Amino acid sequence: MRASLARILFRGSIAATAMIATAVHAADPPKDVKLYVFSSGGLTLDKSILQNGSSGKVTIPVGFFLIRHPKGDVLFDCGNNDRIITNPDYWGPLIGGLDPVRTPDVAIDTQLAKINVRPADVKYVVLGHFHADHAGNIGKFMDSTFVYQRDEIKSAFWPAPGFATFYISGDFEPMRSGIAVGMPNKVKVIELEGDLDLFGDHSVYIHRAVSHTPGSQLVVVRLPKTGTVVLTGDAIYLQENLDKNLLPSIGSVYNPPGMLDAYAWVRRVRDLEGADVIFSHDPDTFKAKKHAPEYYD
Numbered sequence: 001m002r003a004s005l006a007r008i009l010f011r012g013s014i015a016a017t018a019m020i021a022t023a024v025h026a027a028d029p030p031k032d033v034k035l036y037v038f039s040s041g042g043l044t045l046d047k048s049i050l051q052n053g054s055s056g057k058v059t060i061p062v063g064f065f066l067i068r069h070p071k072g073d074v075l076f077d078c079g080n081n082d083r084i085i086t087n088p089d090y091w092g093p094l095i096g097g098l099d100p101v102r103t104p105d106v107a108i109d110t111q112l113a114k115i116n117v118r119p120a121d122v123k124y125v126v127l128g129h130f131h132a133d134h135a136g137n138i139g140k141f142m143d144s145t146f147v148y149q150r151d152e153i154k155s156a157f158w159p160a161p162g163f164a165t166f167y168i169s170g171d172f173e174p175m176r177s178g179i180a181v182g183m184p185n186k187v188k189v190i191e192l193e194g195d196l197d198l199f200g201d202h203s204v205y206i207h208r209a210v211s212h213t214p215g216s217q218l219v220v221v222r223l224p225k226t227g228t229v230v231l232t233g234d235a236i237y238l239q240e241n242l243d244k245n246l247l248p249s250i251g252s253v254y255n256p257p258g259m260l261d262a263y264a265w266v267r268r269v270r271d272l273e274g275a276d277v278i279f280s281h282d283p284d285t286f287k288a289k290k291h292a293p294e295y296y297d
């Protein structure tokens with residue numbers, strides 16, 4: 001009994017040492033990482049959704065991103081479900097409230113084809129959160145590994161009262177296994193309750209931010225020439241929100257202090273590393289970025 005306990009403790013100490021060694025000797029960042037910027041069409045909505053107290057309509061991009069890494073392509077978010085191009089009813093009343101662009105060119109296959117990528121080529125799909133304009137095309141990436149926060153998938157399937165509006169269960173139902181299967185996921189997943197350095201080389205760092213939704217996450221990409229780029233997802237909607245600490249309306253901020261923490265975290269990375277910040281929904285700053293097939297390297 002004593003001996004086996006000792007062995008367990010010994011094993012524990014080896015594991016701890018190995019973890020420290022990994023942290024100290026993380027792989028060097030690769031020299032050939034690229035970042036591509038795409039939009040899944042646009043949305044036209046009341047600006048007050050994005051910024052509490054604002055008024056009027058605003059047309060915003062629906063950003064999603066592909067990171068080309070030597071160990072595999074990483075997609076950050078996957079846009080509006082392409083089904084709405086031919087079947088607007090799929091979005092129910094949201095189709096009127098958000099007025100998405102529905103031309104065939106916004107389809108994710110068509111967008112990725114600009115850089116000769118097919119959905120089946122994508123190794124990881126990192127989901128900033130599960131709202132309709134970020135998780136829409138999950139069903140097209142059934143061979144990929146999905147990376148998300150456990151709190152977020154629980155929230156997507158059964159949101160807190162008042163926070164159900166933008167989750168469309170048909171988008172993420174393809175991830176769920178069938179009847180009488182112990183594991184819930186039909187697809188490969190990395191389910192997080194915190195941060196993750198995806199390749200162990202600092203090049204793609206996923207940061208948990210309980211903010212816009214219970215399991216929102218943003219991505220820091222470290223590129224060989226451009227340097228650090230922060231992809232905010234919806235943890236920060238607009239540049240002005242970051243600059244002036246402005247929050248969205250209540251339905252778009254699950255955890256207000258958590259969202260202000262996310263702003264502070266991003267400002268810290270920006271200031272420490274001279275990072276560029278790309279907001280998925282900021283019309284002016286998004287327009288000024290290089291768009292696929294151009295890229296950041």
Ligand SMILES: [Zn+2]
Nearest residue numbers: 131133134234
């Ligand atoms: Zn969004």
